[in-house]
Amino acid sequence: MDIEILEGIYDANEKVARENYTLFRGSGVLAMNLMASPGAGKTSLIAHTLELLKGRRKVGVIEGDIASSVDAEKLKTYDIPVIQINTGGICHLDATMIQQAIAQMDLDALDLLIIENVGNLVCPAEFKLGESLRAMILSVAEGHDKPLKYPLMFSDSDVLVVNKTDLIGMGDFDMAELRDTVTRMNPDIIIFEVSCRTGEGLSAWVDWLDARIGEFKEG
Amino acid sequence: MDIEILEGIYDANEKVARENYTLFRGSGVLAMNLMASPGAGKTSLIAHTLELLKGRRKVGVIEGDIASSVDAEKLKTYDIPVIQINTGGICHLDATMIQQAIAQMDLDALDLLIIENVGNLVCPAEFKLGESLRAMILSVAEGHDKPLKYPLMFSDSDVLVVNKTDLIGMGDFDMAELRDTVTRMNPDIIIFEVSCRTGEGLSAWVDWLDARIGEFKEG
Numbered sequence: 001m002d003i004e005i006l007e008g009i010y011d012a013n014e015k016v017a018r019e020n021y022t023l024f025r026g027s028g029v030l031a032m033n034l035m036a037s038p039g040a041g042k043t044s045l046i047a048h049t050l051e052l053l054k055g056r057r058k059v060g061v062i063e064g065d066i067a068s069s070v071d072a073e074k075l076k077t078y079d080i081p082v083i084q085i086n087t088g089g090i091c092h093l094d095a096t097m098i099q100q101a102i103a104q105m106d107l108d109a110l111d112l113l114i115i116e117n118v119g120n121l122v123c124p125a126e127f128k129l130g131e132s133l134r135a136m137i138l139s140v141a142e143g144h145d146k147p148l149k150y151p152l153m154f155s156d157s158d159v160l161v162v163n164k165t166d167l168i169g170m171g172d173f174d175m176a177e178l179r180d181t182v183t184r185m186n187p188d189i190i191i192f193e194v195s196c197r198t199g200e201g202l203s204a205w206v207d208w209l210d211a212r213i214g215e216f217k218e219g
Numbered sequence: 220m221d222i223e224i225l226e227g228i229y230d231a232n233e234k235v236a237r238e239n240y241t242l243f244r245g246s247g248v249l250a251m252n253l254m255a256s257p258g259a260g261k262t263s264l265i266a267h268t269l270e271l272l273k274g275r276r277k278v279g280v281i282e283g284d285i286a287s288s289v290d291a292e293k294l295k296t297y298d299i300p301v302i303q304i305n306t307g308g309i310c311h312l313d314a315t316m317i318q319q320a321i322a323q324m325d326l327d328a329l330d331l332l333i334i335e336n337v338g339n340l341v342c343p344a345e346f347k348l349g350e351s352l353r354a355m356i357l358s359v360a361e362g363h364d365k366p367l368k369y370p371l372m373f374s375d376s377d378v379l380v381v382n383k384t385d386l387i388g389m390g391d392f393d394m395a396e397l398r399d400t401v402t403r404m405n406p407d408i409i410i411f412e413v414s415c416r417t418g419e420g421l422s423a424w425v426d427w428l429d430a431r432i433g434e435f436k437e438g
Contacts, residue, residue, distance in 0.1 A: 037256045038340045038369060039361025049427045066341060068367040089371065091310065091341035119368065122285060122310035122339055140259025141360030141383065148287040148336065150257060152308065163362070167389065171416065197390065 013127050015094040020102065020130025027107035030216040032209075033093075033129050035153055036137035039116035040117030041163040043071045044196035045137060045205075046114055050078045053208040057213055060099050063116050071116065073145040075113040081105055086182075092123035095130055099170060111213050121146065125153035132216060144178035147185060154182050159190045161205060166195040176194070232346050235314035239321065239349025246326035248279075249435040250334060251428075252312075252348050254372055255356035260382040262290045262337060264356060264424075265333055265414035269297045271425040276330040276432055281320050283312040283337050284389030290335065300324055311342040314349055329433050340365065344372035351435060352377050359383040360390070363397035366404060373401050378409045385414040 037041050044138065046061060053059055058083040062075045063072045072084040076096055085093065085102045098115065107113070117124040136157040138146055141164055147154040154160070160182060168175065175193065190208065194201035255261050257422045265280060272278055279300040291303040293381045302313065302320045317334065326332070334345040334350065355376040357365055360383055366373040374380065379401060387394065394412065401408060409427065413420035 037258065037361075038365055039256065039358070065368050069371050070364050070367055089345075090380060091339070100287070118339055118341065119256070119311070120336065120339055123342065126308075139258070139360060140257075141386070145289050146257055149284050150288055151286050168359070168388065170389075216378070 002128055007099065010126070013095045016099055017128040017130040020098055021132070023102060024113070024130060024132065025108060027110070027111045028217050029107050029113050030213050031129070031131040032133040032135050033117060033119065033124075033131035034116050034125045034135050034137070035117045035121075035157070036119060037121045037139070037142060040119070040137040040139040040142065041196050042116050042119065042137055043074055045161060045163065045194070046073065046116060047078070048196055048199070048202050048208065049114070049206055050075070051132060052202060053112070053210065054078075056210060058150045059114060060105055060111060060136045061117045062093075062098065064097070064116055066091070066118060081110075087088060087118060091118055091120050092127050093117050093129060094127045098129045111133055111217070112209075120136070121150040121208070125156055133158050133212060134163065135159045137161045137163050138178070140167045140173045140188045145173045147178070147181045151185060154189075155185050157186070159192070159208075161192045161194055163194055163196055165193050165200060166198050229345070232314045235318055236349040239314055239317055239436045240351070241349075241358070242321060242326060243349060243351065246329070247353060247367045247379045247436050248326050248329045248332050249432045250332045250348070250350040251352040251354050252334050252336060252341045252343075252350035253354050253356070254376070255338060255342075256340045256361060258355040258357070259338070259358040260415050261335050261338065261356055262293055264380060264382060264413070265335060266294065266297070267415055267418070267421050268333070268425055268428065269299065271421060272331070273297075273431065275429060277328060278331045278333060279324055280347040281312075281317065281332065281334045283316070283335055285310070285337060287387055294298050300329075304391075305316065306337060310337055310339050312336050312348060313346045317348045319403075340369040340372055344375055352376045352431060354380065356380045356382050356401070357397070359386045359392045362390070363393045363400070366397070370404060373408075374404050376398070376405070376408060378411070380411045380413055382413055384412050384419060385417050
């Protein structure tokens with residue numbers, strides 16, 4: 001009975017997500033849904049990505065949070081469109097929230113729309129937003145065993161950015177084991193290792209993203 | 220409409236939570252609901268707590284995870300009752316899951332039941348389990364701005380354990396600012412600073428918990 005209620009919610013969300021996708025496709029804007037635990041470094045990765053794409057691609061950001069506009073404030077220095085969604089207690093973004101946000105944006109003026117989801121390794125993976133790229137971050141501080149415990153997001157993402165590599169050696173984090181586990185669950189996933197603190201690995205990530213934007217616009 | 224459905228779910232959960240509470244009260248077992256993001260150190264804190272309470276209190280553990288029994292395996296070395304709940308995709312424990320788990324436990328043989336919730340800083344806060352103590356962990360790696368972004372859990376918890384203090388200085392984490400923000404939201408909250416890696420601060424946490432168990436049994 002509960003499950004049927006949930007199925008209804010997912011179906012309705014899926015329908016709006018398809019409408020969003022059609023809008024993004026029509027405007028030639030690659031929408032990226034960026035998911036992670038709280039504190040994994042979503043806003044930091046976005047800030048670095050904006051910095052490195054400056055002059056190359058026109059980027060907009062939707063910031064999803066339960067409450068507060070801390071993240072949107074941080075991105076104010078980049079002269080780009082930023083919309084803050086406060087979900088008011090809901091633990092994930094959904095397609096309708098995105099539909100309302102993009103109604104206030106000039107999509108034709110963008111190449112990339114980064115959607116920062118609510119910090120949560122579970123629920124955001126269940127709600128498609130209309131994105132063409134599902135990206136997630138895992139921070140080294142969270143531990144290499146997380147794919148086993150939160151399988152859906154790792155299975156469904158196109159790309160995994162492992163952040164805070166400067167903390168490797170401070171604990172028992174095992175990158176080889178992480179890569180092995182994730183690749184067994186999701187053989188097509190692309191993995192980047194970065195440190196938003198030291199800057200290591202960020203240019204490889206941004207070059208890849210830039211190439212994906214180019215491919216999207218072509219077809 | 221959606222909201223009404225949710226209210227119904229919360230009411231039903233509340234009713235079972237009260238039944239669980241009555242069982243815990245009758246058996247003199249303090250139930251602690253332990254909540255945190257993925258990778259904040261819930262299982263590590265439990266392991267240290269078991270170690271330090273050995274010979275002082277009889278402890279049982281319920282491990283909540285979306286999938287896997289990684290955490291329950293880790294606790295196998297402590298000769299105590301451990302029950303693993305796999306929620307099968309659900310992002311929090313609820314009172315009915317706990318009701319089913321405790322039906323398999325000898326509550327009269329316990330002083331403390333630690334319930335490790337699913338790693339998630341949002342949804343677990345919305346579902347009472349019948350606990351007398353709501354505890355949460357924030358790791359230094361997550362950042363001091365998290366209370367603003369995930370207010371409910373910080374507002375509703377009795378105790379906050381700040382873990383991974385050995386990482387202070389590696390980033391821009393500000394303990395004074397964290398304490399200030401949390402105390403403004405929740406003036407009665409007790410805050411401990413610990414490092415499960417170095418052991419710092421753990422005996423103060425466990426001594427406090429031990430005293431709470433004593434008070435619960437008396438009253």
